[in-house]
Amino acid sequence: MKKSFTEIKRVCKSILINYHFSEVKATRCADIFASNSRDGVYSHGLNRFPVFVDYIKQGLIHAESEPELVERNGLLEIWDGQQGAGMYNAAIAMDRAIELAKESGIGCVLLRNNNHWMRGGTYALMAAEAGCIGICFTNAIASMAPWGGSQPRLGNNPLVISFPYHNKHVLLDMAVSQFSYGKMQEYELENKMLPQFGGYDEEGKPTKDPSVIRKNKSALPIGFWKGSGLALVLDILLTGIGGGLSTAAITKSGKEIGLSQCFICLHPKKFHEELVEEIFQFTKKDTEGNQDEAVYYPGERMLATRTKNEREGIPVDESIWKKVMEL
Amino acid sequence: MKKSFTEIKRVCKSILINYHFSEVKATRCADIFASNSRDGVYSHGLNRFPVFVDYIKQGLIHAESEPELVERNGLLEIWDGQQGAGMYNAAIAMDRAIELAKESGIGCVLLRNNNHWMRGGTYALMAAEAGCIGICFTNAIASMAPWGGSQPRLGNNPLVISFPYHNKHVLLDMAVSQFSYGKMQEYELENKMLPQFGGYDEEGKPTKDPSVIRKNKSALPIGFWKGSGLALVLDILLTGIGGGLSTAAITKSGKEIGLSQCFICLHPKKFHEELVEEIFQFTKKDTEGNQDEAVYYPGERMLATRTKNEREGIPVDESIWKKVMEL
Numbered sequence: 278m279k280k281s282f283t284e285i286k287r288v289c290k291s292i293l294i295n296y297h298f299s300e301v302k303a304t305r306c307a308d309i310f311a312s313n314s315r316d317g318v319y320s321h322g323l324n325r326f327p328v329f330v331d332y333i334k335q336g337l338i339h340a341e342s343e344p345e346l347v348e349r350n351g352l353l354e355i356w357d358g359q360q361g362a363g364m365y366n367a368a369i370a371m372d373r374a375i376e377l378a379k380e381s382g383i384g385c386v387l388l389r390n391n392n393h394w395m396r397g398g399t400y401a402l403m404a405a406e407a408g409c410i411g412i413c414f415t416n417a418i419a420s421m422a423p424w425g426g427s428q429p430r431l432g433n434n435p436l437v438i439s440f441p442y443h444n445k446h447v448l449l450d451m452a453v454s455q456f457s458y459g460k461m462q463e464y465e466l467e468n469k470m471l472p473q474f475g476g477y478d479e480e481g482k483p484t485k486d487p488s489v490i491r492k493n494k495s496a497l498p499i500g501f502w503k504g505s506g507l508a509l510v511l512d513i514l515l516t517g518i519g520g521g522l523s524t525a526a527i528t529k530s531g532k533e534i535g536l537s538q539c540f541i542c543l544h545p546k547k548f549h550e551e552l553v554e555e556i557f558q559f560t561k562k563d564t565e566g567n568q569d570e571a572v573y574y575p576g577e578r579m580l581a582t583r584t585k586n587e588r589e590g591i592p593v594d595e596s597i598w599k600k601v602m603e604l
Numbered sequence: 605m606k607k608s609f610t611e612i613k614r615v616c617k618s619i620l621i622n623y624h625f626s627e628v629k630a631t632r633c634a635d636i637f638a639s640n641s642r643d644g645v646y647s648h649g650l651n652r653f654p655v656f657v658d659y660i661k662q663g664l665i666h667a668e669s670e671p672e673l674v675e676r677n678g679l680l681e682i683w684d685g686q687q688g689a690g691m692y693n694a695a696i697a698m699d700r701a702i703e704l705a706k707e708s709g710i711g712c713v714l715l716r717n718n719n720h721w722m723r724g725g726t727y728a729l730m731a732a733e734a735g736c737i738g739i740c741f742t743n744a745i746a747s748m749a750p751w752g753g754s755q756p757r758l759g760n761n762p763l764v765i766s767f768p769y770h771n772k773h774v775l776l777d778m779a780v781s782q783f784s785y786g787k788m789q790e791y792e793l794e795n796k797m798l799p800q801f802g803g804y805d806e807e808g809k810p811t812k813d814p815s816v817i818r819k820n821k822s823a824l825p826i827g828f829w830k831g832s833g834l835a836l837v838l839d840i841l842l843t844g845i846g847g848g849l850s851t852a853a854i855t856k857s858g859k860e861i862g863l864s865q866c867f868i869c870l871h872p873k874k875f876h877e878e879l880v881e882e883i884f885q886f887t888k889k890d891t892e893g894n895q896d897e898a899v900y901y902p903g904e905r906m907l908a909t910r911t912k913n914e915r916e917g918i919p920v921d922e923s924i925w926k927k928v929m930e931l
Contacts, residue, residue: 351679351707352678352708382677382678382681410845425898426899438834440844455827500778500782500831503778503782506778507765507776509883512883514765517767517877518876519876520879524883525882528886529886541868547847548845549845552850553840556843559852571752572750572751
């Protein structure tokens with residue numbers, strides 16, 4: 278089943294308005310859900326919309342709250358998301374970081390007490406579209422064991438970095454696990470094994486079975502101790518600066534709400550695009566690999582998916598569409 | 605053989621003064637070499653000093669040049685290292701980023717046309733010691749194949765993040781390869797295999813043999829495509845903002861000189877140390893692991909090594925010491 282961007286956006290928007298979202302907020306949230314599906318990030322696009330609405334119904338996401346500035350310290354601002362719509366607050370935070378960077382070269386907004394931002398790439402791409410560099414990260418409920426441990430005590434806190442490059446922006450949107458939980462769900466739905474070890478089984482042995490990993494919340498951090506350290510440090514930065522809930526506190530609460538996110542934006546006077554072009558040429562020249570693949574830059578295949586989906590329509594799971602129609 | 609911090613620093617300083625380093629510059633560089641050895645980063649401490657001096661002799665490092673401000677854009681500054689002493693320029697760049705952050709909450713210095721900074725952790729720790737958060741990265745000569753390729757076309761560009769925490773600062777100092785080349789050299793010197801796959805052999809098969817990987821310059825990026833993407837994006841940021849040499853240009857030149865580094869510093873009004881303490885407690889509680897290890901936070905074991913080396917003296921390789929004495 279395929280749907281157009283416009284239809285997905287229209288449907289999501291009208292549902293959100295029924296749940297007391299303002300016109301502006303419903304439009305922005307619907308646009309983000311539709312864009313994520315259009316870009317091939319189905320797990321955090323329409324597929325996630327029923328869960329989002331369920332959280333609103335449960336009162337875990339406050340439809341009417343607006344983010345508030347808590348503290349200003351020059352170009353570093355702390356905002357409180359007031360447990361509102363995660364992607365709306367995150368977009369406002371990145372708007373503000375872009376504004377700061379355009380004034381002063383760099384800006385940083387730390388957003389606490391927010392909800393799930395869906396896809397980190399959304400906000401870094403906003404920066405790129407505004408002609409800036411974006412660096413964003415979030416914390417999350419625990420779903421990875423720290424190196425040396427066996428229980429889930431680390432969030433799969435992603436790191437996202439963008440660079441504006443004509444209309445082909447560079448976008449690294451990287452969960453610190455070898456496979457994001459969204460990606461593992463896709464493999465599970467298709468009854469496929471992962472192409473690499475993605476986590477641990479009950480006995481602590483590496484496994485490629487996505488259902489085992491998802492059940493155990495035992496995703497493998499990229500680079501073992503390195504991804505483990507990175508996930509921990511990102512949480513420390515977010516919590517230590519913002520004063521919101523850490524992965525520890527979120528996990529103890531049992532609900533993935535009240536997250537913290539950081540939005541750093543840079544706006545140099547000049548971008549040396551000719552040098553970036555040289556980097557691409559040098560890196561891509563090496564395609565005699567043994568993985569039957571060409572070399573892509575981060576974001577390149579996402580853009581190809583976007584183009585395809587814009588042309589042919591966005592693939593939509595029929596059962597998800599049915600659920601959405603019933604919301 | 606063991607030497608004191610004071611002796612290593614004194615010896616390095618007097619040699620650098622013979623090579624036309626100013627008193628101030630020789631002191632700072634010697635302090636960094638000695639500190640790196642004291643902290644257990646031997647590969648970028650005294651062990652590297654003979655190479656550093658050799659680069660000076662060859663005219664690849666200019667003893668007398670000072671870093672210069674090229675462009676100021678609010679809190680984002682571009683500096684040129686004038687091919688001077690890499691660790692000296694990097695320290696000055698971080699000094700400046702700290703100064704900007706203390707004034708305005710955040711600051712960023714992009715340093716181009718610099719030389720090897722030795723250990724990234726040095727500069728992030730400077731931020732932590734000044735009560736700030738440091739985020740630093742550098743580019744380098746190619747030593748990793750991009751995902752989908754087989755030839756070395758990516759630098760092992762490390763990402764370094766610090767967080768000030770009493771006297772036990774958090775420090776993630778992470779090469780984007782599974783093992784840094786310095787670490788692989790240590791295994792090779794001890795005739796040991798790596799504990800995990802660390803790169804590829806001539807046939808493109810994963811191997812744990814450090815000498816094969818070092819010969820082929822075929823280090824494995826953390827998380828396969830993820831570390832590959834991260835290394836590429838860091839180079840794009842550095843080169844795209846700073847206009848210096850990219851990994852492509854450095855590799856084509858054949859010498860690892862003229863590198864770019866980025867120093868981001870954040871200075872929030874308040875650090876929520878009690879929440880960071882909660883994170884540590886939650887994460888470390890999980891020590892029933894299957895890896896016969898406890899859970900450490902990044903930087904924790906480095907501090908233990910520092911304490912031990914301060915008490916017992918710094919281990920020094922006799923052949924290295926002999927080389928240094930002949931400089």
